[in-house]
Amino acid sequence: MIEIKNISKWYGNFQVLTDCTTRINKGDVVVVCGPSGSGKSTLIKTVNALEPIQQGDIIVDGTSISDKKTNLPKLRSRVGMVFQHFELFPHLSITDNLTLAQIKVLGRGKDEAIKRGMKMLDRVGLSAQKDKFPGQLSGGQQQRVAIARALSMDPIVMLFDEPTSALDPEMVGEVLDVMVGLAQEGMTMMCVTHEMGFAKRVSNKVIFMDAGKIVEDCSKDDFFGNPDARSPRAKEFLSKILQH
């Protein structure tokens, strides 16, 4: 469903991604991990072309993101994305946050958009908050609304960019619960996260990055179950995060 083919990216002279290649099949739950600054967030943002790439190509559901003829807004409307800092629209109510893009981008009618939005809001357990504004919700609640906003667009794949990193520890669980639910329903997901518990529980593939390169790209069972077969950098990373 997503094919990342030999992509490289530079910020000026600084190379942030070097020859990254991987693929994500329908129904996959892929966890991308690695130390900070390793290019994980940049990699996931290239998938829906929020960050441009200078070399290589990415094919999302048969469409190349670097093809000049590709309608990027249309492509992005089919790819759900959840951000580290939620990025709900603070000037709009929760209901409007959920319906805005459905109406303006997908061209749905208002009633249909509200119906769909409320269904998703109910799914993340926040129906009671529909008339509030993002600033009135806790971080965990905002992130769940952000997930509902992405789901309202009926995406073919969901991208999560460190969805729990900006949350208070006690709110991490409620967001992960929603993500686990999605994974179990068969949603195709790519998640940049440090939550190794989540990775162990629902992912089927783990990508480990370091210094802009994909160092490991293997099944979850290989990644966690067979540490001796891993690269030294991945082994070091695992030993640090798994001992607690």
Place this chain on the structure above:
Amino acid sequence: MLNLDFSFLNWAVIKSNIVPGLLYSLQLTLVTMVGGIILGTLVALMRLSSKPWLQRAAAVYVDTLRSIPLLMVILWFYLLIPTGFYAAIAGSYGVDHRPELAAVITFTFFEAAYYAEIMRAGIQSVPRGQVYAGYAVGMTYAQCMRLVVLPQAFRNMLPVLLTQTIVLFQDTSLVYAIGAYDFLKGFLTVGQIYNRPDEVLLPAAACYFVISFSLSMLVRRLQSRIQIIR
């Protein structure tokens, strides 16, 4: 001592000479504010665009107008735009009211330079992640600006925009230079008719003060009410 005499200033005189001037000044301020903010927002978007030639053009526009005294810009626009132009846009009304229309055009372009800088700051005050979020749900650049960035920028900057408008209201008195019949001109005209050119300046100043000061107070109250909770 000054020998001041205000006895000539009755309601009939005010109504026939000063009120029309006040109405024109308010109209000029409002039309210029709306036009200036719209044009200024476009200039701000140009200045923040990724195309170098658009950035350049916007920068030249803003820097030029901000470096020339308003009075000179008023005179230039008045002298440079031919009467035929006013006849074309408003017929004989346009020809009769050439100074008044010239002032509207001048102020719109001039104030746009100031509003542009305010809107630029406003747009930059919206976090980059909001733009990403807009794009990520499939919005085009135009949709993202119109639906996500500009509403927030506008709200963040509303107090500054209104403060600029109060300055604008005071600056409209400069149109006396091209003979437009504004609030100040109304007072000056009464002064001429009754041969009291000094006396009329006092109530004129008092009126400008009361209007501007109460608007400032209003902006201050508004400021605390419109902030977006983050």
